[in-house]
Amino acid sequence: MTTLDQAHRTGNPPRTDAWRTRDILVTAVIGVVFGVVFAYWNFVWTVIAPSSALPPIQAFLIYGVWLVPAVLAPSIVRKPGAAVFAEMVAAGVSTVFGSPWGPDVLLSGFVQGAAAELIFAMTLYRNWSLPVLGIAAVASAAAAWVHDWALYYADADLTLQLIRAVAMAVSALVIVAGGSYLLERSLRRTGVLDGFASRTA
Amino acid sequence: MSARLFVPDVGVAQQASVLGRTNPLVKLGIAIVWLLGLGLTVDVRPPAILLVVALAAGVTLGAITPAALGRRIAPFAIAAVGIAVTNLLFSNHNTDPLATELVRIGPLRVTAEALAAAAGLGMRIAAIVCIGAVFTLTTDVTRLIDSLVQLGRVSPRFAYGALAAYQAVPKIVDDLTTLRAARRLRGLREWHPRLLVGVLVRAIRHADQLAIAMDARGFGSGPRTTYRPVAWIPLDVLVSGSAAVILVVALLLGR
Numbered sequence: 001m002t003t004l005d006q007a008h009r010t011g012n013p014p015r016t017d018a019w020r021t022r023d024i025l026v027t028a029v030i031g032v033v034f035g036v037v038f039a040y041w042n043f044v045w046t047v048i049a050p051s052s053a054l055p056p057i058q059a060f061l062i063y064g065v066w067l068v069p070a071v072l073a074p075s076i077v078r079k080p081g082a083a084v085f086a087e088m089v090a091a092g093v094s095t096v097f098g099s100p101w102g103p104d105v106l107l108s109g110f111v112q113g114a115a116a117e118l119i120f121a122m123t124l125y126r127n128w129s130l131p132v133l134g135i136a137a138v139a140s141a142a143a144a145w146v147h148d149w150a151l152y153y154a155d156a157d158l159t160l161q162l163i164r165a166v167a168m169a170v171s172a173l174v175i176v177a178g179g180s181y182l183l184e185r186s187l188r189r190t191g192v193l194d195g196f197a198s199r200t201a
Numbered sequence: 202m203s204a205r206l207f208v209p210d211v212g213v214a215q216q217a218s219v220l221g222r223t224n225p226l227v228k229l230g231i232a233i234v235w236l237l238g239l240g241l242t243v244d245v246r247p248p249a250i251l252l253v254v255a256l257a258a259g260v261t262l263g264a265i266t267p268a269a270l271g272r273r274i275a276p277f278a279i280a281a282v283g284i285a286v287t288n289l290l291f292s293n294h295n296t297d298p299l300a301t302e303l304v305r306i307g308p309l310r311v312t313a314e315a316l317a318a319a320a321g322l323g324m325r326i327a328a329i330v331c332i333g334a335v336f337t338l339t340t341d342v343t344r345l346i347d348s349l350v351q352l353g354r355v356s357p358r359f360a361y362g363a364l365a366a367y368q369a370v371p372k373i374v375d376d377l378t379t380l381r382a383a384r385r386l387r388g389l390r391e392w393h394p395r396l397l398v399g400v401l402v403r404a405i406r407h408a409d410q411l412a413i414a415m416d417a418r419g420f421g422s423g424p425r426t427t428y429r430p431v432a433w434i435p436l437d438v439l440v441s442g443s444a445a446v447i448l449v450v451a452l453l454l455g456r
Contacts, residue, residue, distance in 0.1 A: 020412070089363045
């Protein structure tokens with residue numbers, strides 16, 4: 001239960017879709033932090049991918065790390081476009097620091113962000129509960145799955161595509177939705193998110 | 202792997218080179234169109250041609266030293282091989298009774314057709330890696346953002362907001378180093394997902410301060426003047442035209 005007084009004290013702003021400079025900078029910086037994470041993750045994945053050629057589960061179970069900004073940033077700033085913006089910034093930063101996938105990261109980043117965005121748009125940017133984060137995370141993973149099928153696993157059979165689908169969906173639910181939820185909660189406790197709409201508001 | 206990873210190595214020579222002077226949006230466009238073009242074929246020849254062209258252009262037109270290029274590309278050769286092997290073992294062709302069998306180990310059957318397709322996909326990834334490396338090693342981030350705003354009609358608030366956040370990378374890497382040292386001091390495992398909370402807290406604080414400073418200077422409050430004008434130049438047309446021809450030729454040779 002949130003009283004008017006509580007809302008006032010925690011400084012929850014009135015709900016509006018307009019972006020303040022603060023919203024832009026915070027979304028961008030979340031993207032940048034994950035761009036740095038991606039730069040490390042690209043190495044981790046590169047080491048794990050070959051060892052998991054048979055069965056290729058591990059590589060896809062950790063795939064979710066690449067999708068976190070698309071869910072974490074919108075769940076904090078709650079503005080239309082935050083998923084795409086954060087994921088594109090993260091992709092851009094990881095490109096600058098030599099992501100192996102080069103400009104393809106921007107393409108993947110766009111489809112991954114756009115898929116999550118679509119789900120948030122369907123709630124009219126009003127519902128930020130864990131199930132919605134979960135659906136958005138899985139949507140983002142689904143977009144990545146299709147993109148990678150066409151570009152990287154074009155000749156693989158249905159078995160592999162299904163293994164990838166299941167592993168990526170699990171990864172999306174645990175790492176992306178669960179991770180974003182926990183991160184958002186921890187960040188809120190520290191007080192840095194004062195002035196952003198909270199889950200109870 | 203240290204903070205050195207987070208230093209973009211685009212030097213003065215690369216920026217002054219032909220590819221360095223080519224508009225970043227043109228190079229980005231080429232990279233993406235080539236990528237989509239490569240998606241049309243699993244033949245090994247088109248990606249091999251584009252790979253060679255990209256590397257040759259990077260070294261000659263882009264003034265990239267082969268050493269810098271090698272450092273960028275080498276770690277990811279493993280990924281190309283890994284994905285190729287996955288495609289090989291799980292190929293559609295392996296279950297096709299008409300395909301030529303190469304090896305059979307128990308239930309696992311590897312066919313010549315699968316090998317060809319896997320080689321094509323491995324080469325595709327190698328090409329993507331090389332094209333990406335040449336793009337990054339000749340492109341200055343600030344110029345890319347300027348071009349996005351002035352020529353690409355991207356909202357300046359978002360583009361320059363992202364650029365301001367991007368400038369925080371060295372700070373973020375420093376914070377990460379400090380937080381890891383603190384964990385080590387406390388006898389905890391150095392790498393842990395919890396590190397992210399600390400890094401994000403400090404990054405968000407930084408973003409808040411930036412936002413206040415930018416607002417105080419009237420960021421996004423009216424029409425902008427341009428400090429570094431960017432315009433299309435004839436070179437952009439020349440480079441995009443050549444890139445289009447190269448892609449078409451590469452795809453035709455792969456038939």
